[in-house]
Amino acid sequence: MQTLTLRWSHRSHHHERAFAQGQSAVIGRDPACDVSLPADDRTVHRRHAEIIWDGGAPSIRVIGQNGARVDSHAGKLRQGETARLAATDRIRIGASEIEAVYHRATAGPRKLRCHNCNRVQDYAPEGMCVHCGFALASAETVFIQE
Incomplete structure (x- = not known):
């Protein structure tokens, strides 16, 4: 599984949150945000930006009018713009800096998870589950980490 880890600090407290592929995250000064930045930084909007997954990779989309800077993107991202991380x-949002680390999962051996008994077995989608006899044509493909 792919994850994005965000690390940031304020008031000598260090924070870290990991988001799995498909999970969005809101960045802003509202305490309800997934990444809550200092409330006294008025250059940061309550909901300033969000992390989204676009084509299986994480991107940042700016919601607030004050924009954001991303090291891998030339220039300042303006409201409504998106950049892949x-x-x-x-x-950089206001006076805050957030480190983003994207972890791509390496695909291991391909297996199948039976929809009937939920057990994992060797990949053979045309076959039957060796545990319960259920057809594997609709089974979920999973990758085993080595």
């Missing part, structure tokens, strides 16, 4: 990137 590099494997290791720095995001």
Whole structure:
């Protein structure tokens, strides 16, 4: 599984949150945001930016009018603009800096998870589950990490 880890600090407290592929995250000064930045930084909007997954890779989309800077992107991102994040990137919003680290999963051996008994077995989609006899044509493909 692919993940994006965000690390940031304020008031000598260090924070870290990991987001799995498909999970979005909101960045802003609202305490309800997934990445909550200092409330006293008025250059940061309550909901300033969001992390989205675009084509299986993480991107940042700017919601707030004050924009954001991303090291791997030339120039300042303006409201409504989106930029794909590099494997290791720095995001600057107001006076805050957020380190973004994108972890791509390496695909291991391909297996099938039976929809009936939920057990994992060797890849053979035309076959039957060796545990319960259920047809594997609709089974979920999974990759085993080595």
